[in-house]
Amino acid sequence: MEVTPDGDVFPALAWSQRAAGAGGDGLVAVVATDVPPGAALRARVQTPGLHADAVAVAGSVGGAVTLRPRLVWDAAQMAALHEPRPQRLRVVLETGDWHETRELDVRLHPLDEAAYFVRDGGAHVDLSWIFAGYVDPFSPAVDALLADARKLDPMFDSTAADAPRRHLRAIWQALAARGVRYDAADPALARGPSVWSQRVRSPVRVLRERRANCIDGSVLIASVLERLGLSARIALVPRHAFVGYRGSGGSVWLETTLLGSAGFDAALRAGEARWRKSASRFDGRHAPDYALIDVGTARAYGIIPIGAALRAAEQSPESAAASATVR
Numbered sequence: 001m002e003v004t005p006d007g008d009v010f011p012a013l014a015w016s017q018r019a020a021g022a023g024g025d026g027l028v029a030v031v032a033t034d035v036p037p038g039a040a041l042r043a044r045v046q047t048p049g050l051h052a053d054a055v056a057v058a059g060s061v062g063g064a065v066t067l068r069p070r071l072v073w074d075a076a077q078m079a080a081l082h083e084p085r086p087q088r089l090r091v092v093l094e095t096g097d098w099h100e101t102r103e104l105d106v107r108l109h110p111l112d113e114a115a116y117f118v119r120d121g122g123a124h125v126d127l128s129w130i131f132a133g134y135v136d137p138f139s140p141a142v143d144a145l146l147a148d149a150r151k152l153d154p155m156f157d158s159t160a161a162d163a164p165r166r167h168l169r170a171i172w173q174a175l176a177a178r179g180v181r182y183d184a185a186d187p188a189l190a191r192g193p194s195v196w197s198q199r200v201r202s203p204v205r206v207l208r209e210r211r212a213n214c215i216d217g218s219v220l221i222a223s224v225l226e227r228l229g230l231s232a233r234i235a236l237v238p239r240h241a242f243v244g245y246r247g248s249g250g251s252v253w254l255e256t257t258l259l260g261s262a263g264f265d266a267a268l269r270a271g272e273a274r275w276r277k278s279a280s281r282f283d284g285r286h287a288p289d290y291a292l293i294d295v296g297t298a299r300a301y302g303i304i305p306i307g308a309a310l311r312a313a314e315q316s317p318e319s320a321a322a323s324a325t326v327r
Contacts, residue, residue, distance in 0.1 A: 001091050001104050002029040005118035005125070006194040008084075008107045011049075011073045012114055015309045016133025018302040030056070030067045030091055037062035039095045045069050046090045049077045049108060075313035081110040109197070111306060113189060116236075117196040117288035126284075128291035131234055131241075132298035134200045134219045136307035137227035141203035145224055148174035164230055164247055168254070171224050172264040181260030183211040186239070196288050202307060217256030218243035222295055232295040236288075237278045242271050246294075251275065 003009060004027050013027060030043040038060050045054040054069035089104045109115070114134065118125045136142070149170035150156045156170055187198040201209070201216040203223050212220060218234045218241045225232035231246040235253070244253035253271030262270075282292040 001089065001102060002031060003027065003089070003104065003106050004029075005115060006120070007104075008109060008115070008195065009071075010109045010113060010115045010197070011071070011078055012109075012111050012130060012133060012306060013127065014071060014073070015078075015111060015306045016130055016303055018304050028054070028069060028071060028089070030069065030093060032065045032067070032093055033063075035062050035065050035095065041065055041067065042094045043067040043069055044092045044094070045071065046092075047071075047106075047108075048087055049073055049081070051075075075310050078111050079310065081108070082112075084109045084113070111310075112199050112201065113197050114200050115195055115197040116291075119192065119194055124287070126287045126291065128236060128288070128293055129298045129301070129303050131200070131215065131219065131236075131293050132295045132303045133306045134202070135222045135226060135232065135234075135295050136203055136219075136305040137223050138305070139203040139223055139307050141207045141220065142223050142227050144207060145171055145174050146227070148177060152177070164228070164245065165252065167228055167230075168221075168225070168245075168252070169264045171221065172254070172267065175220075175259060178207060179210045179260070180206060180217075181211055182217065182257050183213045184257075185213060187213050187215060188239070204307075212256070212259060214256045215241040217259050221254060221256070226295055234293045234295070235275065235278065235282070236291040236293070237274070237281075238289045242274055244271060244275070 009027065028045060032041060035041055039062060040057070040059045041061055042055065042057045051072045051074045054071045056067035056069035058065055058067055084107050086105060087108050089106055091102045093100050114130045116128045116130050118127060149167070152173050153166065153170040156167065158166065187200070189199060190197045198215065200219060201212065203220045206212045206216050206220050221243045222232040222234055225245050233244050233246060235242050235244070242253055242255055244251055252268070253275045254267045255270035255274055258267040258270060278290065281290040
C-alpha cells in the first residue's frame, strides 16, 4: 500500500478536487503483484473518519495491478479534527475465494492544514493549487462582507470602469470596521524536507476571530473577488502571501499584513511594490518559495472550494466529493 505524500493523509487534497468518474484521487494506492490472468480484483480500505469503506474494483486483470480507492471522508468528523492524529489504514484485497488483509499506520491531518509542496528524493510535486480550495466565494462570511460594503459605499454596485477597485476599497473598509487585524503568528506547520504545509483559517473563522495571517487574509479577499467575478490571484513568496486580481488595466495587488493598521491606498501601494519585487520569480523554478495561484485556472482544472464540498456533504455525504461546485 502506498500513501501520498510521505505516508501522511491530507483530506483537504481530496475535498478540494472534483471527483473524476469512479477512480480515486491518487492519495492512497493498493498495489497487488502476481495477480492470476483474467482475475477480478477488489480492494477495500477502512479507517476511522471515512463516511464508508473506500472500494476499488478491477476486472479481467493480471500481473501487477494498482487500485486507487477514493476516500470519502465524513464531514462532521473532519470538521471536528483540529490536530493531526495517528491512525491505521486497514486494506482487504480480494479475488475469487482468496483474500488478504494488510494494515498501515499513517497520520491524518485536519482539513485546515494545506500541504502545498512535496519532495521525494529528486522528484517534487507542487500542490500550491490547494490554496484555491480554501477560496470560498459563497461562504457566509463573503455574504456578510458584501452587505457591509454596500452600506459603506452606496455606489458599490456601480458598473463604472473603476468598479473593481471601488469594490476592493469597500471590502477593506468593511474588514477594518469589523476589527479584523493581521495576525503575525507563523502558520507554517512543516517546511520540508519532505512536506511543506500550513494552517489556513476559513473566511468564517477569520470574521469570528477577527484575525488573519497573510494567507488567511489572502484567501478571504480572494473569495470576495471571485464572488464579484474578478480574476482572483494569490501570490506566495518566502514566508508570506498577498492577494490581487487581474483586470483590463493589469494586475492589482494588496498587502494583507496591513489589515487593521493601514488604509486601502497604503495596502495597495505595498502590494504592488511586493509584486514588482518578486514577479520575475514566479517561473516554476523557485517553488516552493514562490508560487502564483490563479483561482480561475484552478477551477478550470477541477479545484473546488472545500467549504462548498462541506456544505454539500451536509445534504448528501455519499455524493459530496463528486457533486460539489463553486456554488
